[in-house]
Amino acid sequence: MNLDDPIILVVDDDYRMQEALSSLVEAMGFRVATFGSASEFLNTEAPDSPACLILDLELPDIDGLELQQELADRGSPPVIFVTGHGDIPSSVRAMKAGAVEFLSKPFGEQELQSAIETAVAMDRFARQKRSELTELQSRYSLLTPREQEVLPFVVEGFLNKQTAADLGTSEVTIRVHRGQIMRKMGAGSLAELVRMADKLGVTPRTPGG
């Protein structure tokens, strides 16, 4: 097993459902981990793999929907809800809160598999985005305070002369800073640097500001 292989997290208080889901998900070729309650799940360290959560809506210690809210705040994997009740109001709320799928017991394996695949794909994408951002943030942290100060001027398309005037320094100094920024950020072009700054949420400077 590879760390990049997805892991499916099953949270259900019914041991029968835990066993069944765990066997089916394993037969589908996924790794699986089961939890009997919300707290048991929350007390376990999140796996560093693409994952998805199959969550019973009626957990004894915490409401599945409340758990989903808590997980969303932590950036946890996408959620597939299963329920023995299947009442419409909770399903609407769950979908609005970003659940991938809402399955009523008993559900079909195709429904489950496609839900899992969708969820895992979403998580892969989210994880990739997160790792990209992490990479950019670590590159950004290499910039000196002065270089971080210069970056907004560069991405806004200021000429070195204008930037130098604004920051009260020489045009040569700005040109050196700019070269360092491009190198440290690993940007091949100004356009690429602009996209990076955008992802990092760097606010462009307005001229004369």
Place this chain on the structure above:
Amino acid sequence: MKPADEQLRAIIETIPALVWSAGPDGSAEFFNRRWLDYTGLSYDEARDWGWAKVIHPEDLSRLVGYYRSMLASGDPSEIEARLRRFDGEYRWFLFRAGPLCDTAGKAVKWYGTNIDIDDRKRAEESAQRSELSFRRIVETIPALVWCASPDGELTYVNQRILDYTGASLGDLARAGWVSFLHPDDVQQTVTMWMRAVDSGNPHDVQYRLRKHDGTYRWFHVLGQAMVDAAGRVSQWYGLLIDIDDRKHIEEALRRTEARLSRATQIATVGELAASIAHEINQPLGAVVTNAYACLRWLSSGSTNLDKAREAAERIVRDGKETGEVVGRIRALFKRTPVQHVMLDLNGLIVEVVRLLGAESSKRRVAMETELQRNLQSVLGDRVQIQQLVLNLLMNGLDAMDSVTDRTKRIVIRSQQNNATTALVEIEDSGTGLADCEKIFEPFFTTKEHGMGMGLTICRSIAEGHNGKLWATPNKTFGTTFRFTLPLHTNELTGLQRS
């Protein structure tokens, strides 16, 4: 002889009786002074048949007839008749006469006395009148009246009983009345009556008595023994009161109540539909999921027979459990005739709590049980007791719907209450009740969509089991409902024992 004559005359004139004599043909020859003084007649007026004019006209022909038959037979005899006093008032006298016979046995003279029996006669008449009036009461009051001897033998029944049954006292006596009872009531009635006769305790029983037209009506029968100074029963007096109409109304009421109970039972099923679906979906979901897993483990590419077998075994296990769940729920709402059997009260509570598990977790209520271990079995109808526990728990859940500032909790306790009863407590931490008695009244409800029959039916179930159901407010929050049920004893009860 003269002095003897004198003495006889003195006696005849002195004895407190009217004395007379007559010839063999009956014509009077002699009256003593008392006779003449009483009637106010002179001897001449009275002699021969003259005395007949002071006999009460109503009595005359009877007296004359009697007199003639006495003369014809020559036997002494007596008769009662009214004789007019000098002042015109008639008084009752006892007329006695006897013949003086010659050697051939022929009557040659008649001697008679008239003794004043008016006071006794009047007392007798008044007693007769009073008896007549009592008899009239007994025959007229709208009830069936009977008397029986100390050994239980029927001695009298009033006309109403004869009219009702179309039988005679002879038909009813010597236990003949038993054949007029409804066959289903014979054993109990006879047993109860024998017991009353043995003990002298009041007899109180209800039975159906056959009318002359073959129909049966319900009667409430009361018997009371009259006891003499020595404490012995001297007579039984009894009454049959027609309660047939009341019985039918009671019956109709019970049927209505049973239908209502059924209706609320169905309403409860409705309320619990989601819980029931969940209860079934849970193992069913596992079955379906395991089946998919099993197929996957059997398919080429990922074949794993051990895993497939495990999944199949789980299918069997969970499938059976689904069946059990369905069976339990069906038993819970099955319409069966009421049958009091030996019940494991704790087991029953656990089943109901399990059924409500999903409902309570949905409402975020913690349901806890504190059941006395080895609690003796109770005697009751399974479906009704389940209904009772279920209704009380649902009530508890409802009572906590609006609670937000404290833990929502229901505790169910069971324990032996005393030598003969078990006690169940259902304590909630809900909003509490304003009136712990009013809630048991029909159509009283605190719920928006409540029918107000739930607790009424609960109480009638408890009372139908010779138990009680009541509510008390808790010290802090909420209410505790308690009910008692009779413990099941090995002894047979009541009649079967005797």
